[in-house]
Every structure is written in C-alpha cells, then in structure tokens.
Amino acid sequence: MQAHNTGNTEHVLYAAHKKIYPREVSGHFTRLRMLSVIVLLGIYYLTPLLRWDERQAILFDLPARKFYIFGLTLWPQDFIYLAALLILAGLSLFFFTALVGRVWCGYACPQTVWTEAYLWMERKIEGKRSKRMKLDKAPTSAAKIRTKVIKHTVWIAFSLWTGFTFVGYFTPINELAVKLGTASLGPWETFWILFYSFATYGNAGFMREQVCMYMCPYARFQSAMFDSDTLIVAYHPERGEPRGSRRRGTDPATAGLGDCIDCNVCVQVCPTGIDIRDGLQYECIACSACIDACDEIMDKMSYPRGLIRYTTENAAQGKKQHIVRPRVIVYAVILLVLCGTLLTNLFLRVPLELDVIRDRNTL
C-alpha cells in the first residue's frame, strides 16, 4: 500500500514481509536461552502427566467447575485468585523490565520458546542459513518438495502434540489419549486441539518475529518501563566506528578503523532481522544472539569481547549505574506485598461458607 511520496523516497505503510533466516549461533547466552527453552517446554509438556492423589496434579476441570493445582482445589468463587495472579504477572513484567529489560522476550516468552524449537527443527531438516536460503530460491524439484514435506510433517506433528497437551490441562490427559486412540473425541476437544495446533504451527513456523513486531503490545509499551539504568543489548559505536572490513592482524588504529569489521553476522543471527548497530529498537527482543555472534568474531580477530553487550544507557555513556533505584524498589515492594497476601490468603482460606436467610414470615 502506498501512503505518500516525498521526493525520491517512497514511504509505504506496510513493509512487504521479508523472510528472515536466522543464522545459527553459539555462545554463553545462546546456551542460556536453549536451557530456558528446554526447561519451559519440559514444564509445558510434562505438567499434565504429573499425578496427585489418584488424579492429575494440575487440571482445570471446566464441566465440573473445579480447578486442581496440586493439593489445592479451587472453585469458581475463588476466581479472585486468578485476578490476583494476573495482577502479579503484570507487576512482575514491570519489575523485571525495569531491572533487566526485555529478558522475558528473549528467554521466556512462548513466542520465542516455540519459535526456537521450530527453528531448530528447520535447521535439522533444511540445513544452515545459506542452505535454507538457497533451497527457498531454488526452483521446485523433487528434492525440494521432499525436504519441505518432511519439515511441515514434523512441524505439524509437534503442533498437534502441543494442542493435545493444551487440552490435556482441561480434560484428564489419560482419558484424552484413550479418546484420541478410539476416535471418540468430543467436538470441543477436537476444536481446541486443532485450533491450538494451528496457532502454534502458524505463530512459530511462519509468523515468528512478526508476532513480536506487529501483534505484541509489550514491544510497544516497553519504553514506558525503560529508563537509563535498564539492561539493554547495545553496540558500542565509540569503539566500533568507523566500521570496515580489514585483514586479520591489521591494527585498527593505524588503519583508521574501529573494532567493528562490518561482517554483518550480528544482523544475520538476529531473529527479528534488525541491525543492533542502529541503536535501541522496539523490534529487539534482547535475545542476545548478536552478543554471542559478535564475541565469536572478536575472538577470531583477537579483539576484546563486548563490542555488542548487555549494558545500560548510563553505563554505555560512562555514567554511574543504579541497579537499585526508586522504581525498582516500588515495584519490588508492591510485588512482595501482593505475593505475600495472595499466598497467605490461599493457604488460610476455609473452603466452607455459611449463609443465613431469615424466613420472611417471621415478621
């Protein structure tokens, strides 16, 4: 869609989608992210299998209006706890964003976690970045179709397992497996398994960074929670610029160059396809893939690491950093008080109610 023309520059309202092929990366933060992905996926897929007193440990039994969480049984009248939990989740987001920036986006958001998993499958089947780009550009052939069919079959199977697990939180997963085996799933169970599978397949397989860039509100309002002491992933232009390619062993000072060799690896590994060297951008999910990638290049060039690194605006400008600051303290106190109140309430709760209604005829 064309919005308007100014001189030679054409401004379009919607950018055409360019497929991103994140390059594989290794390093400290990548290992940390992978660990987070494995642990979180493990929790998601294994939780419905846990047992507690002859029943599923965590089960939200909607027809019976009973919500089991290990030893707790919650009833619809306990929905206030869900409200409290959501408030806590919101506040945690404020607290952790103020303290460590978009750590949620980079390491724990389901969109990131499942995208990483789907990307991993894609890499195993289609190969590394250059191979994947070549495959997509190649004309249709039997080999291409075969690779694509394998990838989508694996993706769909994983999606269906995800959808099945999701419904397993609402219908006892053992019964669900039996129903699936005997093809006697109810219409709602079938709908939700397929819907959730489709959403997973679409979001993690195709939408990927577009969910973060166009759909997620958090990316847009994060700036309200950022300040000069928030942890961000940043490139250090004063050290890196002027960027330029050079031979290994060249002394950057004599060549009039900064430490950035302009290899573009930081752009190639970025799951949202941005150039971190352009500064802080809302598209950056702080996954730190560019940190690991750049560190590897710096090692190869025998330059010190940390041209792209976790820092704060204040630290980057050589000012004093304040980790503990008023907003962090306020968020932490509110969070602690709410957490304490919720837990005390939950454990002291008496699941018994008595109502007295006087007979109208007594007057």
Added chain:
Amino acid sequence: MDSRAHQYDLRAEGIDGMKLVVDQPDITVPAGAVQQLIVRIQADEFNMEARSVRIRFYLQATEANHLTAVEEARFVGPGKT
C-alpha cells in the same frame, strides 16, 4: 485440603438460653455441594434485650478443625423495644 463429604455441627449463640431446633440433625455435605437446611431459634422473651437481637451461627466440621464458618443473623421477637 480434601475433596470428600464432611459432617458438621451447627450451633447458635446470642441470647441466653436460646435453643436451636434443627429438623435434620445429621448435616453431611458432599465436597463442592450446597445444602439447604431449615432451622429455628427459640428464645425466652425475658432474655431478649431488644426486639431485634444479633445472633451468630457457628458451623464446624466434626472431624476437621479448620473447616469452620461463622455467620451473623438477627433474631426478631416481641422483646423490649
């Protein structure tokens, strides 16, 4: 916390010598259920300090100390105005 039926004792306090008459003395409520119960309070007019007296109902599970509930109510009688 459990998910089984419990037996309860119901008593009321608030007026000296008042009597709680329960038609169905065995109060057993299954887990997650609501049970309706008709009870009557009988009190001597002499012991009523006002026409309307605040009384309290106490519900207590017979074999689970933590399962207890209190509810306030009013007993309206012909007492002193």
